[in-house]
Amino acid sequence: MLQSYPFPAVLGADPDAPGGLDDMALALILSTISPGIGGVLVRGEKGTAKSTLVRALADLLPDIQVIAGDRFSTDPAEPQPLSPDGPFAADAAVETRPVRLVELPVGATEDRVAGSIHLERALSDGAVHFEPGLLARAHRGILYVDEVNLLHDHLVDLLLDAAAMGRLTVERDGISVTHQARFVIVGTMNPEEGELRPQLLDRFGLSVEVAAPQDPALRAEVVRRRLAFDADPEGFRSRYSLAEEALRQRISDAQERVAGVELTSAALLRIAEVCSAFGVDGMRADIVTARTAAAHAAWQGRTDITVEDLRVAARLALPHRRRRNPFDAPGLQENELDELLPPEGPEDDPEPDPGGDGGDSAESEADSTGADSGAEPGPAGGGQPAPVGAGEPFRARLFTVDGVGEGQAGRRSRARTTAGRRTGATPLAAAGAGIHLLETVRAAAPFQAVRGRAGGRLLLRAEDLRRAVREGREANLVLFVVDTSGSMAARERMRQVKTAILSLLLDAYRRRDRVAVVTFRGDGADVALPATRSVDVAARRLDDLPAGGRTPLAEGLIEAVELVRRERLRDPGRRPLLVVITDGRATSGADAVARSRRAADYVASQRISSVVVDCESGRMRMGLARTLAEHMGADHVWLAQVNAEALTDIVRGATREGAA
Known part of the structure; x- marks a missing residue:
């Protein structure tokens, strides 16, 4: 033992x-x-x-004492035991375990x-x-x-x-x-x-x-x-x-x-x-x-x-x-x-406080990690720009993965899960949830004569059992690919970008997703956060993201595909959603634009559902992020349209203008 x-x-x-x-x-x-x-x-x-x-x-x-043979551990002293194995005799045998x-x-x-x-x-x-x-x-x-x-x-x-x-x-x-x-x-x-x-x-x-x-x-x-x-x-x-x-x-x-x-x-x-x-x-x-x-x-x-x-x-x-x-x-x-509750004096409470001061640890850790993402950073020494904090998060627009998956139940993309509306039935050994009585009877009915049924009860076998196939929502891997290069480093733009990511992180938390963050700047790309369900850790990492330097867009996309590949090996059922946040300007290397488009084509070949959040602003726009989205086969949205409420206002405004 x-x-x-x-x-x-x-x-x-x-x-x-x-x-x-x-x-x-x-x-x-x-x-x-x-x-x-x-x-x-x-x-x-x-x-x-x-x-x-x-x-x-x-x-x-x-x-404890239980009624012998009862599968529900009923207490013999219980006046009205609630057990499917009951009722029990007054002199039922009792055992101790x-x-x-x-x-x-x-x-x-x-x-x-x-x-x-x-x-x-x-x-x-x-x-x-x-x-x-x-x-x-x-x-x-x-x-x-x-x-x-x-x-x-x-x-x-x-x-x-x-x-x-x-x-x-x-x-x-x-x-x-x-x-x-x-x-x-x-x-x-x-x-x-x-x-x-x-x-x-x-x-x-x-x-x-x-x-x-x-x-x-x-x-x-x-x-x-x-x-x-x-x-x-x-x-x-x-x-x-x-x-x-x-x-x-x-x-x-x-x-x-x-x-x-x-x-x-x-x-x-x-x-x-x-x-x-x-x-x-x-x-x-x-x-x-x-x-x-x-x-x-x-x-x-x-x-x-x-x-x-x-x-x-x-x-x-x-x-x-x-x-x-x-x-x-x-x-x-x-x-x-x-x-x-002031602590009592030694004369009133001779025994020390059991457990010590364990209540402080979480607060102290939160303070040391700089979790206050809305704080305005001061100037940094050494000529290095201080990280820009995010603003107040908003209700984010819902982005989903195309098709119907079979991942863990969640609240984002369509999938065959254990809960939801019934769409069919499969044999008992197959994936599904809830035995479906009508489909089980329908499967057994053609074989009743062969099995010798002359009347009375239905002759049922294990292979007749059918489970319900249900369609609900699944959780996904939401991979943020964030451009932190010099073209994105303008203070107000980076604040807007971090606010959008924070809002999408909050949305991912509510939808039970895993999240990961890849950033690219200077000469390459880095995995700022491996795939995790801890969106609060992601929020703290987001607050510390530096910005500046060239834009190695191709390297960022390739690193994202590699991370997706590793996660597919670890969890094949969890489908990825790539959220690329950039203005589309590729400036790292002589053929940066061509390499970024080849990398975008590579993303498309991997059949990864993607969204390109276009951060380009100003009156003279080059449309590079839109072109990138076309090569990736991705949805293209403007940064302002990540905010679901702002998008609703835009649609309502357009509707009012059309009606006028």
Whole structure:
């Protein structure tokens, strides 16, 4: 049997060690004490023990009692159990088992997550047979979603809805099944791979930031423990068995105590004041903060709420709810919290603040990266022009890839996906979503006589099953190819260009795309940002783009095609959309214009859907960007027409003139 790493052996996860629990360990424990908190989202770079700590958490939880043979882990003490395997006899056998940790893979389908009707048995036997999904298995346990930011939005919605409601209803082909689904959901993610939408962030009860320690002594201790565990897992676990048992007992005691914690009117008023002061939307923040404060009091062995309980709850429940757009870094400054909830003195609060000051890290990182893209840069020394910041983003015009793809579900281009309107049916093994009853019956009907049917039930075989083929929208790779040469370096023009790119990045974020940036200036082209879902990283890179020098247009297009080639090998189903932002003037080399047109023809030969955003301005225009678009087989739009609202105004104006 595979041995899991002991929870107290993770640095920051032993309450008896100096410094106590860090924010991640504390948030996980509080969520198991009070599952109504709504789970935990752990944000951090790779290699920070996120998965290790989550998997170790299940070993700390007390065993549970379930009705023997029930696939839905029904509690024998439940007065009215909601299980498709019921009803159960009053003297039904009971068994005790450990709490389950159910891991949900990123590529899971909705049927795998929620469960589905066994259609073949339903048609052949005339009875409903429900095949439980991962949420049924996770009932009364922990549901762990690694890389939750890479999971499609509709599945994240499904998980969080089930976690909030405590039950799940599955409807397939007119049949409805409801079962309980109460679990602690834990999601981990690397922000470099893209963010969750603010609406989904808000659905997680608590959020914490984690990072690898920088102290060499601590890093050496991490390595020492891991090597010791790999060499002798059983012996290593035995060294922490007493600490694990003490932690397990403390959690069990807190679970029994939490219902008796008193949330006074004064405590609720303080919570409301804090949430209002931090400007969070809705009431979920207040409810989660109250539940977290009560769980922390129970964890500390108390039944009364103190200021320290409120501070811990605010630090864990509010930072991720302060975001107003995807380019805002989540975080909560400790000095802001001090003004609203001054820490108690040593005589009132002898135990140090568990988790330290983890709320400052995201804000500090945001400050150091210069995320304020609207700031006006001052003059730079050494004769080098300072990068120009972008203006306020606008609603961007929608650009799509031609044809119908088969990529991951998103919100940009037409594609055959798991959701959308039904356009046909295919055999069960083929791509598609949702078993289609009518097409299944139609496929089986011609063979009924051969199969010996003389009446009664339909004789169905596995090869008769048909899935629905649906057309919806897919996510794409949006590759920005940006001219940052001297002809584009005029301050106001570069501001307009960066504002347009920022607006298109925001649009890509909402449509769940991956983005990449290639720039060209001087003698060549560079990949300023490899393909990523993290549009906030792209926005920060955009703010630092320098400008000046010659225009190696051909090199920029060739570098873009090469990046597309690499991404097609990595993710063949994700179709690219090339957005070239330039005035079309190629000035690098003696035959720059001819080479740029040959490069444009090369782009066209690769069948890459493209858009050329023409940045040429002034009364005397050469039309080079339009010619470039013709060679690429690309759509040609003026820079001003990237703004959807400005384009609407242009169309309305033309309509009014025509009517006049």
